[in-house]
Amino acid sequence: MATIERELSAPRHPAPDWKSLSLESPLLAALPESARRLTRSMEIERERTLFSRGDSPQAMFFVISGEVRLLRRSKAGGEVVLQRAQRGFLAEASLDQSTYHCDAVAAEPSRLLALPRRAFTGALAVEGFRDKWIAHLARELRKVRAHTERLSLKTARERIVHFIETEGEGGVVDLNQSKKDWASELGLTHEALYRTLAQMEKCSELRIDQSRLTLQ
Known part of the structure; x- marks a missing residue:
């Protein structure tokens, strides 16, 4: 070029x-x-x-x-x-x-x-x-x-859990990017990511503390 x-x-x-x-x-x-x-x-x-x-x-x-x-x-x-x-x-x-x-x-x-x-x-x-x-x-x-394995997963929840388990330690990950940027990395719309995070938190599957995500 x-x-x-x-x-x-x-x-x-x-x-x-x-x-x-x-x-x-x-x-x-x-x-x-x-x-x-x-x-x-x-x-x-x-x-x-x-x-x-x-x-x-x-x-x-x-x-x-x-x-x-x-x-x-x-x-x-x-x-x-x-x-x-x-x-x-x-x-x-x-x-x-x-x-x-x-x-x-x-x-x-x-x-x-x-x-x-x-x-x-x-x-x-x-x-x-x-x-x-x-x-x-x-x-x-x-x-x-x-990353390829994560994108092959069908649901937003599966991709979120996979990311936390592979990129974090002991079911805990600290995001070093905005959630909107994270959605792009997961191959999701930011609306789908926010909606799924809220559902997981409501069902006590996930604890969200600012940029720290913890699987329950």
């Missing part, structure tokens, strides 16, 4: 502060110098589309701050959140694809690293980085499987 290529070389997108980034991310700490030299930081405003379905991937993105989401449209016309990238890589599966299969939209003002695709592929030839990348993909695969 030409716009991304221009932004990668634009002067207003300086080289990242690798010293601080390496302290926060073991994966970035292992990134070879050859790839670091070609990586640039960039800032995007809320609701900006980073890339769209059908675009050709030209870079790998790492979200430093903020949040970028991978989105698809459901048959009912609502948004389904496939990934919420916060302090991590975005759309890892696009590395060997000819086009993106979803949209990437900033949920809030965000700062990212843009690593040219060719440079990132070259970095995978370095054993230390490759091993950490494989471990990262294994963790992400477990998350994706849980």
Whole structure:
């Protein structure tokens, strides 16, 4: 995508502060110098589309701050959140694809690293980085499987319970997003989510304390 290529070389997108980034991310700490030299930081405003379905991937993105989401449209016309990238890589599966299969939209003002695709592929030839990348993909695969399983459940109640049990501990989860955003992640309308939460609370299946949800 030409716009991304221009932004990668634009002067207003300086080289990242690798010293601080390496302290926060073991994966970035292992990134070879050859790839670091070609990586640039960039800032995007809320609701900006980073890339769209059908675009050709030209870079790998790492979200430093903020949040970028991978989105698809459901048959009912609502948004389904496939990934919420916060302090991590975005759309890892696009590395060997000819086009993106979803949209990437900033949920809030965000700062990212843009690593040219060719440079990132070259970095995978370095054993230390490759091993950490494989471990990262294994963790992400477990998350994706849980998310896919959740979306296959038929009722809103089942999806809510599954989320709390898989994303929380001991039947308790603290939401780090609004309930409206959570509804999108669950593949529900926010009306259906609010209605089901109220029913579960009324039936003493669920205790709601602001952002904390506890299965009873």
